[in-house]
Amino acid sequence: MRELFASEISECVARLCMEANTRLSSDVEAALRFSCENENWPAAKGILSDLCENLDIARSTGLPICQDTGLVTVFIEFGQDVHVTGGDFESAVNEGVRRGYAEGHLRKSVVSDPLERVNTGDNTPACIDLRMVPGEHVKITVSPKGAGSENMCRVKMLTPAAGEQGVRDFVLESVKDAGGNPCPPVVVGVGIGGGFDSVARLARRALLRELTSENPVERYAKMERELLYAINATGIGPQGLGGKTTALAVLIEAAPTHIAMLPCAVCICCHADRHATEVL
Amino acid sequence: MEAIRLTVPCAGDNILTLRAGDRVLLSGTVYTARDAAHRRMVELIERGEPLPFELSGAAIYYCGPAPAPPGRVIGSAGPTTSYRMDSYAPLLIARGLRVMIGKGRRSRPVLDAMHEYGAVYLAATGGAGALLASCITDCELIAWPELGAEAVRRLTVRDMPLTVAADAMLGDLYESGPAAYLAARDA
Numbered sequence: 001m002r003e004l005f006a007s008e009i010s011e012c013v014a015r016l017c018m019e020a021n022t023r024l025s026s027d028v029e030a031a032l033r034f035s036c037e038n039e040n041w042p043a044a045k046g047i048l049s050d051l052c053e054n055l056d057i058a059r060s061t062g063l064p065i066c067q068d069t070g071l072v073t074v075f076i077e078f079g080q081d082v083h084v085t086g087g088d089f090e091s092a093v094n095e096g097v098r099r100g101y102a103e104g105h106l107r108k109s110v111v112s113d114p115l116e117r118v119n120t121g122d123n124t125p126a127c128i129d130l131r132m133v134p135g136e137h138v139k140i141t142v143s144p145k146g147a148g149s150e151n152m153c154r155v156k157m158l159t160p161a162a163g164e165q166g167v168r169d170f171v172l173e174s175v176k177d178a179g180g181n182p183c184p185p186v187v188v189g190v191g192i193g194g195g196f197d198s199v200a201r202l203a204r205r206a207l208l209r210e211l212t213s214e215n216p217v218e219r220y221a222k223m224e225r226e227l228l229y230a231i232n233a234t235g236i237g238p239q240g241l242g243g244k245t246t247a248l249a250v251l252i253e254a255a256p257t258h259i260a261m262l263p264c265a266v267c268i269c270c271h272a273d274r275h276a277t278e279v280l
Numbered sequence: 281m282e283a284i285r286l287t288v289p290c291a292g293d294n295i296l297t298l299r300a301g302d303r304v305l306l307s308g309t310v311y312t313a314r315d316a317a318h319r320r321m322v323e324l325i326e327r328g329e330p331l332p333f334e335l336s337g338a339a340i341y342y343c344g345p346a347p348a349p350p351g352r353v354i355g356s357a358g359p360t361t362s363y364r365m366d367s368y369a370p371l372l373i374a375r376g377l378r379v380m381i382g383k384g385r386r387s388r389p390v391l392d393a394m395h396e397y398g399a400v401y402l403a404a405t406g407g408a409g410a411l412l413a414s415c416i417t418d419c420e421l422i423a424w425p426e427l428g429a430e431a432v433r434r435l436t437v438r439d440m441p442l443t444v445a446a447d448a449m450l451g452d453l454y455e456s457g458p459a460a461y462l463a464a465r466d467a
Contacts, residue, residue, distance in 0.1 A: 041461050043301075043443075050405045051405065051407055051408055054407065054408040054409070054410050057410040057414065058356075061352075061410060062349065063349070063355055063356045063409070063413060064346050064356045064409065064410070065407070065409065066356060066358055066406075066407050066409045067343065067345050067355065067358050067409040068344075068358075068360065069346060105348070105349040107345070107346040107347065107355070107356075107429050108429065109344070109429060117316065119427070119428040119429075119430075148384075148406060151361070179384065179454060180384045180385060180406075181361045181363065181383075181384040181385075183383065183406035183407045235458040235459075235462040235465070236458055237457065237458060237461060239403065239405060239406060240385065240454050240457075241403070241445070241453055241457035241458070242453075242458040242459070242460055242461035242462075243458075244461070244465070270406070270407055271407055272407055
């Protein structure tokens, strides 16, 4: 049994909040820069070039990439042979968010009640996505996500009869309806299967994958490639103002489901698919 | 295409010639206001009470900036998605608002109000908050500090790079932009 101080978790989460908001992971940054080189519609290329310059400014000044530093989801793989001491686990995670958002001069965007809408002032509480795994390690990924893209996410309970075509249609329709709102070029996480709650989690987790990765199942890998092509053929373009770069990647995750169900979730993320990871 | 220089607040006539797709470099005074501030402004108008700033000829930036680190005027300050302000915008336009800055398409009632009263909607690049912050030379919180990022701030901007997304003649770049790209691609 390994002992882990709650304060170590807080410090780690604080560091990751600041890192995730000021620097994109190398695969996301590379995809954005590649799309800029590859775009031939002048207005679209101008926007992509501004987004690349924005990454440079964020890196050199320490300013967040986007002022919407999001609602934070903290993904945790928690080794079952680890014991937390000196405080409780959930408070430690939120203390890390509190500290990271204060020290990093990040925007506090959380309201305490969805209808009363009073700002909590410290960007807590975070959403916590916890998985118990074998071992003595704790892997923490902090992923802030802004409201512009989050408000465009959807879940639909399709029927088994709708099948693969139903899933493809729903994904494409969701991206088209979102238009310029989620700040394209977008990254599209797709969950297929599970239940109403778990399908959304599948789609959200898909956004943590390397953008160049493919689903290991060829059927889904093929859907990823073909949906990416179809989305980029819509002409929506960067910011929804026209061009060939509407999405940087489509990432599908599938899970077992019920005989009568075909849940599908589309988690649309802006070009700033932000996440940072450390292993304790 | 040469960018058009525009100064705000503005008398009105110069924005009527702007067309969807024009590039603009905006200078002058703009006020930040988003969801919560819009609700409060509309409530003040309905009660016949004064607003925190003069609406006539004004420019509103749909923006909730990140806090300013030490030594800086403001933190990252890009646009938020505009459609959430669509239910409030027609009343503000009728009361003198002339320039809105945000991102994403507007509803038909907003475009109609822009046409009726002569207003323009300018798009800033969403997600370029660090870049846009460099165009802001002054920032002063003028109302509702308890709203945090959503408080109303008076910003002084210089050569802020924007695109006319919707004009006073019902031109809408969210329609015409992708259509023009697709027509060129398929030609």
